[in-house]
Amino acid sequence: MPPSLTAALVAALFATPVLADTWQDTLDAARGQTVYWNAWGGDERTNAFIAWVGEQTSARRGVSVRQVKLTDTAEAVTRVISEKAAGQDQGGSVDMIWINGPNFLAMKEQGLLHGPFVADLPNAQYLDLSPTSANSVDFTTPVDGMESPWRLAKFVFNYDSARIDAPPASMAAFVDWAAAHPGRFTHPDPSNFMGGTFLKQALIELTPDASVLQQPATDANYDAATAPLWEWYDALRPNLWRKGAAFPENQSIQQQLMNDGEIDMAMSFDPASTAGAIAEGLLPETARVFVPEGGTIGNVSFVAIPYNAANREGAMVVANFLLDPETQAHMQNIEVLGSYAVLDPAKLNDDARAVFDALPTAPALPDLASLGPTLLEPHASWMDRLTADWAKRYTR
Incomplete structure (x- = not known):
């Protein structure tokens, strides 16, 4: 106290x-x-x-x-x-x-x-x-x-405020931001929990009816729910770090890329982790936390x-x-x-x-108010299908 x-x-x-x-x-x-x-x-x-x-x-x-x-x-x-x-x-x-x-x-x-x-x-x-x-x-x-x-626990992004004045205000806005700053953003491979959460966060915002995500993913509901996500990702991918041909294995490696100045943003499931990483010398002192408008996934x-x-x-x-x-x-x-x-x-x-x-x-x-609403996790079956579908679409 x-x-x-x-x-x-x-x-x-x-x-x-x-x-x-x-x-x-x-x-x-x-x-x-x-x-x-x-x-x-x-x-x-x-x-x-x-x-x-x-x-x-x-x-x-x-x-x-x-x-x-x-x-x-x-x-x-x-x-x-x-x-x-x-x-x-x-x-x-x-x-x-x-x-x-x-x-x-x-x-x-x-x-x-x-x-x-x-x-x-x-x-x-x-x-x-x-x-x-x-x-x-x-x-x-x-x-x-x-x-x-x-x-x-809550999904957040962090960014280097010395290089970014205004981070993307929504998941949809990442496409325009990446186009204006090619190679400066990436995400962990979706086979890792953090990369999969990035896709889920975008899916919640972009899908026509987010309530369907609270039900199991099925052949009947999956394609319609995810079509906007893949359209968004197809536009985002060419401007990712290494042109979307490679991805950091996990959150720690992505954070290291940010600390080394290779990229400008990273992500975490702990809003306090950015301040902790700065104290440990793992992120620059200019690192800050942001969340998209409308809140982020939390549990x-x-x-x-x-x-x-x-x-x-x-x-x-x-x-x-x-x-x-x-x-x-x-x-x-x-x-x-x-x-x-x-x-x-x-x-x-x-x-x-x-x-x-x-x-x-x-x-x-960040204070709790600045983190916005806590969005419910989708049913676990959506994560399984998303990561398998991403691998099928974007890896060879």
Whole structure:
């Protein structure tokens, strides 16, 4: 938290609301529990944040957290499936999972989740849980209260402001910009997640009816939905870096091209990554973030509780703590994690908003308002077809 805020003031700002009897029962049952949080362990800043969460919940609620570091979320899903097959419907080894997309869908369809529970969390009052909110839909699968959000990821572009006065205002405008600046833009190969996301972002803007993207891609709907995309890409490709004959393998290589001055723009799924890259000397100090008008694709990281979790109440306490405005502000601090909050600013009081406003900033760190709306991810089948179709059309 900002050093100017005393501990007493912070406590006053984020005082716990009056608890319903049922939540007090949850708190009482949770005290003394240790929550085994199965979470991807590949990022040290995230690991440090999870450790901090455990320190806080232990001190405040008597609930400890132990991170079970995963290389693939499917490891935890498989463990729960195995326990169900063995008839272990209580005392399971997985209390909480950082989960998204296909893994959530698999657990939901197989009845492997506890819930719905999100509406029972006192701090859910700060969320936008409308049906089309990114907090309510996980890669086109309705959440239905079976997982709780905790951090936001969003697709952004970055550019070198020393060489670009005004970046393209829309995906359609990339064609004219590239024609005026040939060879100065590229994207990762669409076989990489970031390159595929670039195509999805353009598809959402250019397709005649974006709502169809929330349904599976089929032979019946695919061609009509993607025809404007390929027309746009055919016009863009000749003016790409190396005339569209080669593409950087991933985001990191594209960022290096930008840092070396070969291109003027790159892209990321982390709005804070540009400021972080500048601090590490991986991008010029003149790098800045922009998004097209109308917003960009985003998705929320969730936590879910398996149906047989041994420490279910403790997991609910941790999920609720992750939604506390104090926690979300700490997480959004670029010196801590830099992940954007999942809370709805309109649901925060003035004191809570002031704490977010007082967070450390940097010239290349955008505020949430400047990132525009969060657009829902298309159904996963669109990504599969898009990348295969791109390879067929543009590689030999």
